[in-house]
Amino acid sequence: MEMDIELQQRTQYIKEWLGTGSVNIFGLPMSGKDTVGVKLAEAIDGKFLSSGLIIRANEELTREHYTDGGELTPTDVFYKWVLPYFDKPELKDYPLVLSSIGRWAGEEDVVMERAEAAGHPIKIAVILNVSEADVMTRWQAAASLKDRGTRYDDEKPEVFQKRIDEFLKKTAPVLLHYRAMGILLDVKADTERELVFRNLVEKLYTYALNHPNAPVQN
Numbered sequence: 001m002e003m004d005i006e007l008q009q010r011t012q013y014i015k016e017w018l019g020t021g022s023v024n025i026f027g028l029p030m031s032g033k034d035t036v037g038v039k040l041a042e043a044i045d046g047k048f049l050s051s052g053l054i055i056r057a058n059e060e061l062t063r064e065h066y067t068d069g070g071e072l073t074p075t076d077v078f079y080k081w082v083l084p085y086f087d088k089p090e091l092k093d094y095p096l097v098l099s100s101i102g103r104w105a106g107e108e109d110v111v112m113e114r115a116e117a118a119g120h121p122i123k124i125a126v127i128l129n130v131s132e133a134d135v136m137t138r139w140q141a142a143a144s145l146k147d148r149g150t151r152y153d154d155e156k157p158e159v160f161q162k163r164i165d166e167f168l169k170k171t172a173p174v175l176l177h178y179r180a181m182g183i184l185l186d187v188k189a190d191t192e193r194e195l196v197f198r199n200l201v202e203k204l205y206t207y208a209l210n211h212p213n214a215p216v217q218n
Contacts, residue, residue: 007198008043010205015044016215017208018095022120024111026100026175027128029163030135030142031189033099036128036197041097043201047090050099054082070162072103072170079110086118096120103166105173124207125178126200128189132164 023040027033034050041048055073058081059065066073073081082101085091102111115122139160178184185203189196208214 011043021123022096024098024125030138031128046095070159130189
């Protein structure tokens with residue numbers, strides 16, 4: 001119970017530090033971005049935005065399928081479908097937890113500018129560190145249990161491998177950009193979900209606590 005209280009206090013501090021700002025979470029496919037992202041958003045009374053969920057919903061709506069083979073969405077389509085979410089009135093007064101918004105090198109500056117203009121500046125980015133071997137093992141387990149719903153991009157091993165390759169080729173440079181800015185946190189994610197969440201909260205809390213604009217603790 002004492003740990004739960006401590007966790008609540010730390011998530012409350014993270015909420016105060018963020019204001020209406022954003023946390024952008026990255027990681028290999030099956031690294032747990034959406035799982036811990038949703039949990040963090042709930043803990044800080046924020047809103048969760050996943051580029052993957054937004055893109056798949058638009059693909060279903062428009063019948064334009066860009067990601068069937070595991071490729072990333074073209075930048076122009078990503079801008080058209082995803083960036084307008086920053087301006088939604090219902091998100092205005094909330095902190096945002098983002099799941100890989102801006103996966104292609106070159107998109108990160110546009111994403112940060114749009115988020116800033118909407119009142120949701122990206123204050124920190126996170127990489128959930130897990131090995132390729134581990135995510136492949138998770139994919140195999142999920143495929144066996146059939147617990148990934150109707151995600152067509154996870155049905156075939158070659159498509160899942162393509163998603164990994166796209167991350168390494170196109171998203172890794174995005175992370176280097178955030179790291180060069182001094183706003184990338186490495187979070188150990190090769191463990192059970194609850195521990196990954198706690199690792200994430202600990203990293204965010206420590207960063208916020210040492211930030212120049214850190215809230216004053218009571």
